[in-house]
Amino acid sequence: MKSRLKVLRAERDWSQADLAEVLGVSRQSVNAIETGKYDPSLPLAFHIARVFGLSIEEVFVDPNADDA
Amino acid sequence: MPNTPAQRIMRQRLIPLTVIYLAGCLAAMLFINFAGPPDIVVYLISLLLSVPLVACIFVIWRYVTEEKDEYIRMMFVQNMVVSTGFTLAVTTIWGVLELYADAPALPIYYTLVIWCVGLALSHLYRRIFA
Numbered sequence: 001m002k003s004r005l006k007v008l009r010a011e012r013d014w015s016q017a018d019l020a021e022v023l024g025v026s027r028q029s030v031n032a033i034e035t036g037k038y039d040p041s042l043p044l045a046f047h048i049a050r051v052f053g054l055s056i057e058e059v060f061v062d063p064n065a066d067d068a
Numbered sequence: 069m070p071n072t073p074a075q076r077i078m079r080q081r082l083i084p085l086t087v088i089y090l091a092g093c094l095a096a097m098l099f100i101n102f103a104g105p106p107d108i109v110v111y112l113i114s115l116l117l118s119v120p121l122v123a124c125i126f127v128i129w130r131y132v133t134e135e136k137d138e139y140i141r142m143m144f145v146q147n148m149v150v151s152t153g154f155t156l157a158v159t160t161i162w163g164v165l166e167l168y169a170d171a172p173a174l175p176i177y178y179t180l181v182i183w184c185v186g187l188a189l190s191h192l193y194r195r196i197f198a
Contacts, residue, residue: 026072029139038139 001039002061005030008052022051072140078131082124089120121180143194151186158182 009019016034020027023044032038033048040048049056096113099105105113132148135141159179165171 025137026140029137032139038142041138044138 001063002036003033004059004061005034005048008054008059009034012052019051023047072135072137074131074135074137075140077134078127081127081130085120085123085127089117089124092117092120125180147187147190147194150190151183154186154189155179155183158186 005019009016014022016027016030020030023030025044029038029040033040045056045060049059052059096117100110100113128148132141132145135144159174159182162171162174166173
């Protein structure tokens, strides 16, 4: 699943390690989510969105959005 | 692989168990060879020696339940599935070889060893190619 994580992180001048620390996960996890290798669970997705003060839809791109 | 708190705890649990197992093996070997105890005692010693190994399996299960990082946990579980498949494949192939080609019997004890090798290989593959 695509996300705007990298852009949002860059806007705040955060490294992957910074974001990982805030989220309480490993840097590898942040990297895997950013690169689309791993889709986070709903609780983690909510946590990420909350950290950026956004809704989930503003952070993650719905892969089936065009089908709706 | 990153060092999560759960991984540190797992290591802290596995290291003493490994030391206990190795020390136990050495002590049992010396005792059985030099004291020549009756069969029932040898059986009991063997059962005691397997306790730390079974405990290692329990520690791995605890790790999976305690790992808070869901991505790291997912990777570990995937590695476990790969290593289980690896173990089934190796033991099946070897079993067929024993059946038809008179290959030497593979002690069941090696199942855990093969599984650990599979886990290490799966982890290594991810490190290099994933």
